[in-house]
Amino acid sequence: MIPITKPVFDDDDLALIQEPLKSGWVVQGKYVQQFEDHFNGFTGSRNSVAVSSCTSALHIAMAALGLQPGDEVLVPAFTWIATPNCVEYMQARPIFVDVSLDTFNIDADHVERHITPRTKGIIPVHLFGLPADMAPILDIANRHGLWVVEDAACGFDSWYKGQHVGTFGEYGCFSFHPRKAITTGEGGMLTTQRRDLAELARSLRDHGASRTDLERHEQKYSFLLAEYQHLGFNFRMTDIQGALGVTQMRKAEVIMAGRREAAARYNDLLAEVEWLRRPFQDSHSVHGYQSYVCLFQPQVPRFATHDAMFNRRNAMMASLEAKGIITRQGTHAPPHLHYYSNKYQIRPHDYPNAYMAERLTVTLPLYAGMSEDESEQVVEQLRAVFKATSGTRAA
Ligand SMILES: Cc1ncc(COP(=O)(O)O)c(C=O)c1O
Numbered sequence: 001m002i003p004i005t006k007p008v009f010d011d012d013d014l015a016l017i018q019e020p021l022k023s024g025w026v027v028q029g030k031y032v033q034q035f036e037d038h039f040n041g042f043t044g045s046r047n048s049v050a051v052s053s054c055t056s057a058l059h060i061a062m063a064a065l066g067l068q069p070g071d072e073v074l075v076p077a078f079t080w081i082a083t084p085n086c087v088e089y090m091q092a093r094p095i096f097v098d099v100s101l102d103t104f105n106i107d108a109d110h111v112e113r114h115i116t117p118r119t120k121g122i123i124p125v126h127l128f129g130l131p132a133d134m135a136p137i138l139d140i141a142n143r144h145g146l147w148v149v150e151d152a153a154c155g156f157d158s159w160y161k162g163q164h165v166g167t168f169g170e171y172g173c174f175s176f177h178p179r180k181a182i183t184t185g186e187g188g189m190l191t192t193q194r195r196d197l198a199e200l201a202r203s204l205r206d207h208g209a210s211r212t213d214l215e216r217h218e219q220k221y222s223f224l225l226a227e228y229q230h231l232g233f234n235f236r237m238t239d240i241q242g243a244l245g246v247t248q249m250r251k252a253e254v255i256m257a258g259r260r261e262a263a264a265r266y267n268d269l270l271a272e273v274e275w276l277r278r279p280f281q282d283s284h285s286v287h288g289y290q291s292y293v294c295l296f297q298p299q300v301p302r303f304a305t306h307d308a309m310f311n312r313r314n315a316m317m318a319s320l321e322a323k324g325i326i327t328r329q330g331t332h333a334p335p336h337l338h339y340y341s342n343k344y345q346i347r348p349h350d351y352p353n354a355y356m357a358e359r360l361t362v363t364l365p366l367y368a369g370m371s372e373d374e375s376e377q378v379v380e381q382l383r384a385v386f387k388a389t390s391g392t393r394a395a
Pocket of ligand 1: 053054055056079080082083125127151153154174175176177187188
């Protein structure tokens with residue numbers, strides 16, 4: 001069995017997560033703070049604010065930036081559903097922008113045509129660890145007076161022109177779900193260069209409180225509760241997760257080296273395989289390889305004729321699953337999920353690249369410590385199931 005991913009846990013993780021249990025302080029406390037400090041150090045962000053998930057990080061970002069009912073926010077049409085959902089939570093409207101089928105990221109050339117007087121911001125996503133093309137996005141945002149919130153759920157150790165993703169816009173939002181390179185079970189992080197936005201995010205993660213529980217307990221008159229200045233949430237990370245975050249950060253370089261090694265091996269093994277396009281790379285980005293997502297393209301993907309390729313991809317993935325090799329579609333195209341297509345009357349041809357990306361992507365297993373033998377097995381079996389499915393037709 002070769003799983004899609006494997007988190008890296010060792011004795012350090014096992015030891016430190018016991019500390020909050022031993023001390024009895026298990027809610028957001030000193031380990032969450034240490035995790036945030038590590039995250040600042042790694043990413044170069046001035047401020048990091050740990051929360052319960054990337055979804056809650058995005059939700060806080062929308063609330064902190066004052067998104068109002070009826071406002072519009074531009075989001076890519078190929079991303080996890082959390083990206084548009086955080087706009088919906090505020091009764092605002094996500095406006096989908098089609099992606100590039102080469103990079104799977106928002107197509108900067110399509111952004112400007114979707115801007116209206118109601119547009120307030122853009123949420124570029126660094127999908128699968130490939131940085132979105134931030135220079136044109138920031139330029140458009142500046143010219144139109146829009147904020148930028150980076151969905152960096154998959155962006156750990158992803159760099160754009162030498163700068164870590166998540167540090168360009170008003171906020172960056174990261175995920176520590178187990179499909180990500182480092183994990184705290186569930187968990188997320190907001191990054192921001194602005195101190196005022198960091199303070200607001202800290203307050204909003206804890207119901208809008210003026211000080212944290214830890215600060216209150218460390219001060220005189222700890223029996224007096226905080227003041228509540230904003231309508232906030234309970235999006236706090238526990239200190240058990242914080243402790244795990246600390247030990248995960250301590251070995252982040254090693255984990256990432258292992259993941260990059262596995263990705264480089266696929267790049268070599270798949271170099272001659274024309275029907276499976278490898279993840280995009282360019283000279284100004286460093287790919288974080290949260291996932292190794294390929295495009296299945298035995299022919300040039302065209303919206304009108306890609307059904308047979310979609311069926312064949314699924315047949316191949318089913319055969320791999322039967323052999324114990326676990327793959328996944330890259331992610332989904334939210335505008336084509338029932339909630340959005342029904343609410344906004346969206347049809348597949350409105351976002352053709354996102355639609356094809358959903359139906360033609362294949363994520364290969366990738367984790368630190370993946371052996372050469374495992375990588376070779378994956379590619380060998382891929383070749384075998386490709387041959388075996390040559391007769392697959394459109395439904
Ligand atoms: C692009 C993107 N945004 C947001 C999220 C949500 O992250 P979380 O599960 O931490 O809420 C994910 C999760 O996979 C994601 O891939």
